[in-house]
Amino acid sequence: MRVLVVEDDPMVMRLNVEFLNRLEGFSLVAQCEDLPAARDVLAREAVDLLLLDVYLREHNGLALVRELRRQARDVQIVLITAASEMETIREAKHLGVNDYLVKPFEFERFQEALTRCQETFQRLSRLPARAHQRDVDSLFRREPQVPVSTRPGDLPKGLTTNSLTQVARAVAEHEGASFTTEAVSDSTGMSRVSVRKYLKHLVDRGLLEEAFHYGQVGRPSFTYRCLDADTLARL
Known part of the structure; x- marks a missing residue:
């Protein structure tokens, strides 16, 4: 797919392009800082994804x-934006945008959005001149999602109770102060990748607060702060 990126923050632009380059089947047509430049590109270039x-x-x-x-x-x-107000989200939905990513976002969510667009693009290219209902369904109906249990004791696949307890104890050492993935990794002896998964799980459960900023080369950097020390201590 031929992709046009429109973003006025240089660091976010670099991150978008870096993430795009990690995916197969996508080529960057141009990167623009404003709408006039984007209109010029769209007037002269074939663009499949914006x-x-x-x-x-x-x-x-x-x-x-x-x-x-x-x-x-x-x-x-x-849309890849910091705009999180419902008025904007409703209009985006009404206008039929394919996906909506709120900054900050992770590569996995970026990959999911672009993969869905790619699948739609490929399905459209394979449709016959007169489509059958099954062809239409493949475009307009998503696969049913498997219900995810939300019971406190349940863990996502790949996480273990013992490791979660280790991470929770390491978090407690910071006593409400902000900390990084690296700090927890050093305390537990676990890899940063593994620690990141457990911290994300705790953020999803509302026990940690996650803050985000772009580093000097545009890579995302995260810090965390405990929101519920009592629940965390019981893990």
């Missing part, structure tokens, strides 16, 4: 989405 920010200096990215819909351009759109 990765678009909403807050673009004095412009709003949704204006470009409206234009593409009026023109009936066959372009899939993924």
Whole structure:
């Protein structure tokens, strides 16, 4: 798929391009900092997928989405933005954007969004001149999701109770202060990748708060803070 990235933050742009380069089947057509430049690219280049920010200096990215819909351009759109207000989200849904990523985001979520777009693109390219119901269903119906248990004692696949307890004890050592993945890794002897999975699980359960910023080379960096020391101590 031919991809256009529209983002005015240089660090986020580098991150988007870095993530895009890690995926197969995608090629970068251009990267633009504003809507006028993006319109120029769209006027002269074939674009299959648009990765678009909403807050673009004095412009709003949704204006470009409206234009593409009026023109009936066959372009899939993924919004990647800090805009989390419901008014913007509702309009994006109404305009039929393919996915919506709220900054900060991780590679796995980026990969999921682009993979879905790629699957839709491939299914459309294989449709016959007159589609059958099963062909239409493959486009408009997603596979049913397997229910995920939310009981406190349940852990996602690959996580163990003993390791979770180790991570919880390491977190408790910081007594409410912010800490990094590296600090917990040093305390537990576990790899940073493994620690990150347990910290994400604790964030999902509402026991930790996660903060995010971009490093000097555009890579995401995370810090954490305990929100519920009592529950954490019982893990």
